[in-house]
Amino acid sequence: MRKYQVAIILLRDRLHFIYQLQSLFSAYMEFSSYSLEAGIKPYINCDLALVPSQEVGERIRKYLLPHTPVIIVRRTVSREAWERIVMIPSRAEVLVVNTYWQMAIQTISVLYELGLRNVKLIPFDNTKSDSYAHIRYAITVNERDYVPKHIANIIEIGPRLVDVSSLFDILTTLNLVSTETLAILRGHERDMMPLNPGFVEMLNQFHETHASVSGTLDMLDDAALIFDANYHVHIYNKKMAEIFPPSEHQLINLPLVNLFPERLLPMLMDRSPIRDELIHIKxxxxxxxKSLVFHDENLQEGMLLLRARESIESQSDRMAYALRHAGSHTKYSFRDIQGGNANLHRILRLAERAAKSSSDILIEGESGTGKELFVQSIHNASPRADAPFIAFNCAALSGSLMESELFGYEEGSFTGASRKGKHGLFEAASGGTIFLDEISEIPMDMQAKLLRVLQEREIIRVGSVHPIPIDIRIIAATNMDLYELVRQKKFRLDLYFRLNVFNIKIPALRERADDIPELVAFFLKQHGIHTDFPQETMHIFQCYDWPGNIRELKNCMEYMVNIGEGFLPQNLPEHIRLRTDAQIKEPRPATASADFRNELDPMAFPACDATDMLLLKLLYEASNNHQHIGRKRLAEAVSERQGYLSEQSARHRLERLSRLGYVTLARGRGGTTLTVQGLACLREDMH
Known part of the structure; x- marks a missing residue:
């Protein structure tokens, strides 16, 4: 990298001046020193001239080439020197000593500009030495020999330092403002007293912003640079420096016309954006x-991104890997499924067996029953547990978008398609499991393509004719009656049977009401609550039909916990209170028993003898009276009405009724409660 030539022109040689600048900027500039006192021969060939004052600047113009920039360098004192100066007693007269009277005046000007107000500063004039006899303090700039001998309190402030504002002017003039050079200025500023503290604050903010933008660019995989309205480089990242090494170019403030080949300049200088244009450089x-930022149709700045071919290929590989793992986080296993209902356990055993196979699975269940919980559990219990798991909702996209998302597409397949094409979710899931939720929403034309995937285990991307083999397991789920949709010709019969190798029907919550106490306890535990749950509310829960199933129960519990007024019936969500006013506060009347029997097939009730039915009736009566009744009290009541029943026999009968799903057994004060199934059995017997 070519170093800038900087000329320092003073009244007389002062090596400390050049040493200061060399210590800061030797990596960017070469300095030469000139003295008016020693004489100067024209012409000085330099990129920049530095002078100490306006007077010197006017005198040296004739020695410079035309258009050479000149900067008047402002100088200040060190922080250490300033701390000693401010210790001078207030109202003292202080002699400021320098080689020349004019230079003493400059030093006084600097001290006053820094805020020294409580002392009187007097410039030293060696023709008036006798007039300083009363002065007891002196400030000098490395000129102790000129200080009158009678002055004992001498503050040596050393050579004055170049002020940070002048250093910034130098960098700006030479187009050298960068994160690195701004850091140099900040380091220098810590040792000196700035003439303009506001400028220093601005500089610090500018450096932080510059560093933040530069750091952000460095995070990009692409080579990047930001240019200004004149198409000069403003900021660039490390990747861009690898293409255009600083040893070849000083990038900051370099015109783009000096950086890129001439054949590319029309495209670069055009006021239109560019997207993925193939170029060849280096x-x-x-x-x-290329992107551009305009304000009132005036260009403010722009950004260039360069992406190398090998980077594109590498990113394609990483994208394929990312796609394979997109949505692959599964957090549920069979241990997370709550409940002891006999039907639920039968389904769980079926799901566990299905997990060990490689067959496709169809899961049916109402909304909120936990279909995805089952799907993730099956995946995590399968040999594919360490492979991708990808979930896709078939109701989320239209047919054409669904096809490109599932099957992927080749480059240029349709308007707006990526030039590089795209992997589909079937490819991303290869080796693992893809979960197609709401399978009933797939359009008929897509059903034929899905059938091919199930039959051939291969896909064809949109815009391609070449099949791609895939190794996936498909688990589909629906809250609709697929067979009814087949009858209505809205779902293909062959697809239905292809999916339906393993059919898992998840029961609605109303069909496993005996699990509600366990679910309630589970949800309370999630909120860190350990308390007895009111029996009257539990009775409502077990009689309510829960159209939203477990999701609705969970939301109900969360509502009551957040309300914080307890778990009594009056604190239930309004929609549950309204739905249960007629059918739960007074449990379903006999006139409604026919509807109720339709929900629970009476032929499915195992036979109960008279003692079992009396136990169910006693539990029903206790529930209506908002009372708990334990095993001992039940045995006594049966003995009073029908004949002796021991507590041990009552326990065995209740356990059997629990296995049948008619009652729920709870430890402690909760006692035994009647389930919806038990209530239906009781009403069937009464009917």
Whole structure:
């Protein structure tokens, strides 16, 4: 990288001046020193001239080439020197000593500009030495020999330091403002007293913003640079520096016309954006993108991105890997499924057996029954547990979008398609499981393509004719009656049977009401609550039909916990209170028993003898009276009405009724409660 030539022109040689600048900027500039006192021969060939004052600047113009920029360097004192100066007693007269009277005046000007107000500063004039006899303090800039001998309190402030504002002017003039050079300025500023503290604050903010933008660009995989309204480089990242090494170019403030080949300039200087334009520079192929920022139709700044071919190929590999693992986080297993209902346990055993196979599975169940919980559990219990798991909702996209999402597409397949094409979710799930939720929503034309996937285990991307083999297991779920949709010709019969190798029907919550106490306890535990749950509310829960199933129960519990007024019936969500006013507060009347029997097939009730039915009736009566009744009290009541029943026999009978799903057994004060199934059995017997 070419170093800038900087000329320092003073009244007389002062090596400390050049040493200061060399210590800061030797990596960017070469300095030469000139003295008016020693004489100067025209012309000084330099990129920049530095002078100590306006007077010197006017005198040296004739020695410079035309258009050479000149900066008047402002100087200040060190923080250490300033701390000693402010210790001078207030109202003292202080002699400021320098080689020349004019230079003493400059030093006084600096001290006053820094805020020194409580002392009187007097410039030293060696023709008036006798007039300083009363002065007891002196400030000098490395000129102790000129200080009158009678002055004992001498503050040596050393050579003055170049102020940070002048250093910034130098960097700006030479187009050298960068994160690195701004960091140099901040380091220098810590040792000196700035003439303009506001400028220093602005500089710090500018550096932080510059560093933040630069750091953000460095996070990109692409080579990036930001240019200003004049198409000069403003900021660039490390990747861009690898293409255009600083040893070849000083990128900051370099015009783009000096950086890129001439053949590319019309495209770069055009006021239109560019997206993935293939270019060849430095012996390599890149995709070039350009974005522009305008204000009132005036260009403010722009950004260039260069992506190398090998980077594109690498990113394609990483994208394929990312797609394979997109949505692959599964957190549920069979242990997370709550409940002891006999029918639920039968279904769980079926699901566990299905998990060990490689067959496709169809899961049916109402909304909120936990279909995805089962799906994730099956995947995690399968040999594919460490492979991708991808969930896709078939109701989320239209047919054409669904096809490109599931099957992927080739480059240029349709308007708006990526030029690089795209992997589909079937490919991403290869080796693992894909979960197609709401399978009933797939359009008929897509059903034929899905059938091919199930039959052939291969897919064809949109815009392609080449099949791609895949190794996936498909688990589909629906809350609709697929067979009824087949009858209505809305779902293909062959697809239905292909999916229906393993059919898992998850029971609605109203069909496993005996699990409600366990579910309630589970949800309370999730909120850190350990308390007895009111029996009257539990009775309502077990009689309510729960159209939203477990999801509705969970939301209900969360509502009551957040309300914080307890778990009594009056604190239930309004929609549950309204639905249960007629059918739960007074449990379903006999006139409604026919509807109720239709919900629970009476032929499915195992036979109960008279003692069992009396136990169910006693539990029903206790529930209506909002009372708990334990095993001992039940045995006594049966003995009073029908004949002796021991507590041990009552326990055995209740356990049997529990296995049948007619009652729920709870430890402690909760006692035994009648389930919806038990209530239906009781009403069937009464009917």
């Amino acid at each position: 012996g390599k192929d890149y995709l070039l993108s």
